[in-house]
Amino acid sequence: MKVTGIKDNIKLRINKDRIFLSLVVLFSVITVSPIVLIIFKLIEKGYKQLSFSFLIEKTPDTLQAMSAISAHEVIPGGIANGILGTFLMVALAGVIAIPVGIISGVYLYENQGKLMANLVRNVSDILQGVPSIVLGLISYMWVVKHITHGFSALSGSVALSIMMLPMIVRSTEETLKMIPQTLKEAGLALGIPYWRVLFGILIPTGFSGLMTGILLAVSRVIGETAPLMLTALGSTVINTNISKPTSAIPLLIWEFYNDPNMVDLIWSSSLLLMIIVLTFNLVSKQVAAQRK
Amino acid sequence: MNTNILEIKDPILSIENLSVAYDKNVAVKDVSVGIKKNTVTAIMGPSGCGKSTLLRVLNRMHELYENIHTTGTVLLNGEDVFKMSPIKLRRRTGMVFQRPNPFPTMSIYDNVIAGYKLNGISQKKAERDEIVERSLRDVALWDEVKDSLTKKGTFLSGGQQQRLCIARALAFNPEIILLDEPTSALDPVATSKIEDLLITLKENYTIVMVTHNMSQAARISDYSLFMYLGELVEYGKTKNMFTNPQDRRTEEYLTGKFG
Ligand SMILES: Nc1ncnc2c1ncn2[C@@H]1O[C@H](COP(=O)(O)OP(=O)(O)OP(=O)(O)O)[C@@H](O)[C@H]1O
Numbered sequence: 196m197k198v199t200g201i202k203d204n205i206k207l208r209i210n211k212d213r214i215f216l217s218l219v220v221l222f223s224v225i226t227v228s229p230i231v232l233i234i235f236k237l238i239e240k241g242y243k244q245l246s247f248s249f250l251i252e253k254t255p256d257t258l259q260a261m262s263a264i265s266a267h268e269v270i271p272g273g274i275a276n277g278i279l280g281t282f283l284m285v286a287l288a289g290v291i292a293i294p295v296g297i298i299s300g301v302y303l304y305e306n307q308g309k310l311m312a313n314l315v316r317n318v319s320d321i322l323q324g325v326p327s328i329v330l331g332l333i334s335y336m337w338v339v340k341h342i343t344h345g346f347s348a349l350s351g352s353v354a355l356s357i358m359m360l361p362m363i364v365r366s367t368e369e370t371l372k373m374i375p376q377t378l379k380e381a382g383l384a385l386g387i388p389y390w391r392v393l394f395g396i397l398i399p400t401g402f403s404g405l406m407t408g409i410l411l412a413v414s415r416v417i418g419e420t421a422p423l424m425l426t427a428l429g430s431t432v433i434n435t436n437i438s439k440p441t442s443a444i445p446l447l448i449w450e451f452y453n454d455p456n457m458v459d460l461i462w463s464s465s466l467l468l469m470i471i472v473l474t475f476n477l478v479s480k481q482v483a484a485q486r487k
Numbered sequence: 488m489n490t491n492i493l494e495i496k497d498p499i500l501s502i503e504n505l506s507v508a509y510d511k512n513v514a515v516k517d518v519s520v521g522i523k524k525n526t527v528t529a530i531m532g533p534s535g536c537g538k539s540t541l542l543r544v545l546n547r548m549h550e551l552y553e554n555i556h557t558t559g560t561v562l563l564n565g566e567d568v569f570k571m572s573p574i575k576l577r578r579r580t581g582m583v584f585q586r587p588n589p590f591p592t593m594s595i596y597d598n599v600i601a602g603y604k605l606n607g608i609s610q611k612k613a614e615r616d617e618i619v620e621r622s623l624r625d626v627a628l629w630d631e632v633k634d635s636l637t638k639k640g641t642f643l644s645g646g647q648q649q650r651l652c653i654a655r656a657l658a659f660n661p662e663i664i665l666l667d668e669p670t671s672a673l674d675p676v677a678t679s680k681i682e683d684l685l686i687t688l689k690e691n692y693t694i695v696m697v698t699h700n701m702s703q704a705a706r707i708s709d710y711s712l713f714m715y716l717g718e719l720v721e722y723g724k725t726k727n728m729f730t731n732p733q734d735r736r737t738e739e740y741l742t743g744k745f746g
């Protein structure tokens with residue numbers, strides 16, 4: 196009697212385990228399926244357009260697209276203006292946000308528990324929650340109206356840099372907090388001035404942590420559309436002048452969406468954007484893994 | 488005048504009426520003591536009695552804490568350390584910490600020369616090579632690492648890392664070396680190597696070392712300083728203190744009644 200009782204009990208447990216395991220698998224599949232479906236769809240619909248000329252030629256006009264479609268040909272041209280614009284604006288945003296973010300992060304690290312530092316930290320956290328279109332609006336008011344007197348790459352960069360800032364501030368502070376205090380002390384005890392200890396010892400030691408934060412911030416803003424609509428506007432030509440309107444990949448996707456003749460280009464542009472974002476994500480994961 | 492405190496003639500380091508407080512909490516109470524050149528002086532006492540605080544005042548590392556206040560004077564070779572720039576003072580004093588802490592991104596070579604490089608002192612390569620070799624020879628690490636100077640300092644064993652940290656502190660040819668429990672994170676073999684090293688180093692340097700380990704103090708120090716609740720209770724030749732302690736508290740500590 197007793198023995199079979201135990202056996203039943205074990206069977207029950209095994210069954211419970213199985214049910215639980217299948218639930219775990221089911222929910223995991225539900226979680227990953229959107230991204231798999233998205234990538235699958237993008238590849239299916241976008242690969243035809245994705246060629247070398249797609250990367251180096253500027254966007255076609257709607258007539259070129261229309262005649263290509265009626266001739267059952269692949270739409271000519273590419274999105275070089277958007278690719279270049281995206282990299283130009285994100286790089287410029289980084290040039291603004293990285294030094295400011297790192298210096299603010301150092302300030303927070305050095306002033307743990309102080310009133311002013313807590314205030315800065317909270318404001319930075321709030322900034323992270325501000326809708327990106329509002330940041331676009333702010334940049335419009337500051338830069339478009341008063342600095343470049345017109346839509347410009349610079350104003351887009353300013354909007355993106357404000358978005359990047361909180362992430363860089365936080366990752367800098369957290370990274371520095373993880374570095375043993377005695378490394379800083381060892382540096383200072385050698386008579387090295389604080390700022391050289393910071394740039395010569397602490398920041399190199401936390402380099403991969405800082406890099407991870409920066410790369411995640413970049414991958415976060417690279418697909419932003421709304422703030423750029425109010426600032427960079429878009430452009431059909433390849434532009435490298437930061438005071439002139441500039442295109443970006445997400446802006447082009449929006450434009451293609453609004454033009455029935457260009458719809459085919461949505462997929463290839465989205466696919467490319469996705470590849471770029473995923474690359475940044477993977478690289479930042481790799482950098483983060485390296486520090487362990 | 489406390490008769491249990493030995494007076495030192497011509498001290499290299501002279502601490503006069505030094506008191507240190509964290510906010511209202513007094514950690515070092517009116518300590519006056521002279522340190523003799525080319526000796527090893529051990530600072531002993533139970534946990535929390537102010538040993539580290541006292542040591543850190545000597546190269547003004549205590550200034551990293553904002554809530555700390557000091558009164559009294561410290562003279563290094565007759566110069567008031569509170570009146571010189573902390574940067575200059577720290578180049579004249581080497582400091583070694585409880586846990587080995589080589590700079591993790593730097594090679595063995597760069598760790599040793601870090602004080603010069605990061606201070607922006609321009610030197611010829613030969614000059615640097617010479618400093619690195621001398622410092623590593625001083626800590627008996629040269630033969631072990633001379634073929635791997637470009638490897639990261641953190642690849643070394645714990646004991647080797649600590650010797651590397653001592654070499655780093657020696658690179659400026661400091662007048663005095665301050666060590667805060669330098670062997671407490673090391674195994675017995677590595678510990679005894681460091682102890683032997685300190686004994687040879689005193690020929691050229693003056694060593695002040697905080698230690699929790701009484702037998703270590705007995706083995707390597709010439710003078711011992713016993714602190715209790717921030718007070719300097721007794722100071723004298725180590726031999727005398729261990730064989731014939733003057734104060735009841737010293738005796739109780741040395742016989743293991745507390746601490
Ligand atoms: N940063 C600090 N802020 C406030 N109080 C401190 C600080 N550091 C040390 N203290 C206090 O000062 C006293 C002396 O501390 P100290 O670290 O000098 O002792 P110690 O003798 O080195 O102890 P241990 O043997 O544990 O290392 C202790 O009461 C300690 O709590």
Ligand SMILES: [Mg+2]
Binds near residue numbers: 538539540667
């Ligand atoms: Mg201590």
